[in-house]
Amino acid sequence: MISDEAYRELEDALGAENVSREPAVLDGYAFQSFQNHSQDFPWIPRPAAVVLPGSTAEVQAVVRTCNRHGLKFKALSTGWGAWAGPGEEGVVQIDLRRMDRILEIDEKNMYVVVQPYAVCAQVQAEVIKRGLNLHIIGAGSNTSPLASATSFDGYGATGLATGYSGRNLLAVEWVLPDGEILRLGTLGSGQGWFCGDGPGPSLRGLVRGWRGAAGGLGVFTACALKLHPWPGPQPGEIRGITVDLQAEAPPNLKFFQCVFPSADAFANAGYRIADAEIGYMLCKHAQGSMLAVLTPRLLRRLTGRTSLKAALDASSHQFQVILFAESEAALRYEEEVLRGIVEEARGVLLDFSLLPPVHRMVWWNLLRNGLTPTAFRPVGGFTTTFGACEAWGHAVAQSAAGDELKKPFVAQGLFLDDLSFTAWGGLYERTGHLSHQEVIVMFDPRNPRSLRAAEEFVDLCTEAQIERHLGIGIPTFGRRMHERIGPSCSDYHLWQGRVKGLLDEKGLSDSTWYI
Numbered sequence: 001m002i003s004d005e006a007y008r009e010l011e012d013a014l015g016a017e018n019v020s021r022e023p024a025v026l027d028g029y030a031f032q033s034f035q036n037h038s039q040d041f042p043w044i045p046r047p048a049a050v051v052l053p054g055s056t057a058e059v060q061a062v063v064r065t066c067n068r069h070g071l072k073f074k075a076l077s078t079g080w081g082a083w084a085g086p087g088e089e090g091v092v093q094i095d096l097r098r099m100d101r102i103l104e105i106d107e108k109n110m111y112v113v114v115q116p117y118a119v120c121a122q123v124q125a126e127v128i129k130r131g132l133n134l135h136i137i138g139a140g141s142n143t144s145p146l147a148s149a150t151s152f153d154g155y156g157a158t159g160l161a162t163g164y165s166g167r168n169l170l171a172v173e174w175v176l177p178d179g180e181i182l183r184l185g186t187l188g189s190g191q192g193w194f195c196g197d198g199p200g201p202s203l204r205g206l207v208r209g210w211r212g213a214a215g216g217l218g219v220f221t222a223c224a225l226k227l228h229p230w231p232g233p234q235p236g237e238i239r240g241i242t243v244d245l246q247a248e249a250p251p252n253l254k255f256f257q258c259v260f261p262s263a264d265a266f267a268n269a270g271y272r273i274a275d276a277e278i279g280y281m282l283c284k285h286a287q288g289s290m291l292a293v294l295t296p297r298l299l300r301r302l303t304g305r306t307s308l309k310a311a312l313d314a315s316s317h318q319f320q321v322i323l324f325a326e327s328e329a330a331l332r333y334e335e336e337v338l339r340g341i342v343e344e345a346r347g348v349l350l351d352f353s354l355l356p357p358v359h360r361m362v363w364w365n366l367l368r369n370g371l372t373p374t375a376f377r378p379v380g381g382f383t384t385t386f387g388a389c390e391a392w393g394h395a396v397a398q399s400a401a402g403d404e405l406k407k408p409f410v411a412q413g414l415f416l417d418d419l420s421f422t423a424w425g426g427l428y429e430r431t432g433h434l435s436h437q438e439v440i441v442m443f444d445p446r447n448p449r450s451l452r453a454a455e456e457f458v459d460l461c462t463e464a465q466i467e468r469h470l471g472i473g474i475p476t477f478g479r480r481m482h483e484r485i486g487p488s489c490s491d492y493h494l495w496q497g498r499v500k501g502l503l504d505e506k507g508l509s510d511s512t513w514y515i
Helices: 004-014 023-030 056-069 120-128 145-150 185-189 263-276 287-294 296-303 306-314 328-344 356-367 372-376 392-411 448-467 478-488 492-503
Strands: 049-051 072-076 091-095 102-106 111-114 169-175 181-184 219-226 253-259 281-285 318-324 348-351 381-386 424-428 431-443
Touching: 004 049, 004 056, 023 049, 023 091, 056 072, 056 091, 056 169, 056 219, 072 219, 102 120, 111 120, 145 169, 145 219, 169 185, 181 185, 253 328, 253 356, 263 318, 263 328, 263 392, 263 424, 263 431, 281 287, 281 356, 287 296, 296 306, 318 328, 318 356, 328 348, 372 381, 381 392, 381 448, 392 424, 392 431, 392 448, 431 448, 448 478, 478 492
Parallel strands: 049 091, 072 091
Antiparallel strands: 102 111, 111 219, 169 181, 169 219, 253 318, 253 348, 281 318, 281 424, 381 431, 424 431
8 A cells, every 4th residue: 555645756757647556557557467377367467656757857756755754666668577466465566657757868888778668669760761770679679678788588580690788788877766866887087878888887687687686676667778780671561460570671681581300400590600700690499389470260170190290309409590691792702601500410491582472571570579479379378488588509408398388288289389499599709608598388377277387387497407407497586486596506696695785775766676
């Protein structure tokens, strides 16, 4: 509950139209998916109130009001997942949707400055006009690039060329849990947004580390993000949406599927492509997941026929590659190198550029992660495991472990058969040293057995991470998970606790998903 006095202070700061505690409004924020496989799925705790600040000063006023009244608070940008919502009762939800502007695009120094609700699609549409692109995480172009860079993680299909969101973070404007404003990097020295470090020690590791604090360390109100070259030209006319989308690919872009006879061949080819420094995208989409999104009834028929399923299973070690070069000559060179790598691995190279209906729909959706929301179509829910940011061979080992643990659930009909030993991930920054592979499972949230299976599967994968030394994965959130994994990883959870205590003595920035 929130007191009438505290509520009036919030109204005075933001205007009555930007504050609400109406039950119907609050329930809209409590309906969330991902990582909550309890009997209450898909509900999370209802906020005590929702506020919509329109500026950094108003965010600061909200946080200071919460401090005066001992109220916990939690910020969200696009609210894509339970991590953006309260983890307990009595939390004020700070909805940043009114802060939706692109503040600056610096073409020369290749960065963009954004507020929390400037979504990836919006930013990409503007920077492409200037021959630039940003990293968009796999959660989709509807997400906030500020949120993924400052507070969360996740792989994006173009990570090969556009890096990792956390490593693209430059200067930051940050409202601390006590209401003070901290400006990091060159911004703090009055020198603009171009650098996230100095003078003096960098605080980016404290801001986010690998994972990010998921709202547990205050509110980020603006940040600068590194941009990367878009080989061009700009996309032409785009017709339709999602699976009906039609867009002509640029002449200097080609789209391939690479299929390998084994996990070892798959891993070796990934390393070779990274070493050759070719490609704009290398991403693993489970073929069953793609079929489930595009043709859900057809997938069920295929997996029900033994011979067809065997043929599809035989091609499960595959990834997609987009070559997007600065010139036709460079494109020919990259294609020749790719063909040589696949041939040496005894794989098969499928040129999807020769299938115009597929090519016209898929290439643009891949470069902006446009198909992600359709993953709910096949059975209604999905969750993910593993996904540690490790060397490519390590990521493939995670995939193999996940496949082993997933098969019994698929055999019982509790998960959709996605015909793949892993579902999502790829290489970062044209190197085999940084990569990402998630084992995603699609479950039916209306089926109690399927729902419980999802929770059990996440627990089994967590145990595998510890026992097989497979790193910290995507579902490692909250105190329970951190306390299980921390002792095997240098007790990082204790250090996170110290950071939390240092920056948030009152413990008011809801850190359910942090520590």
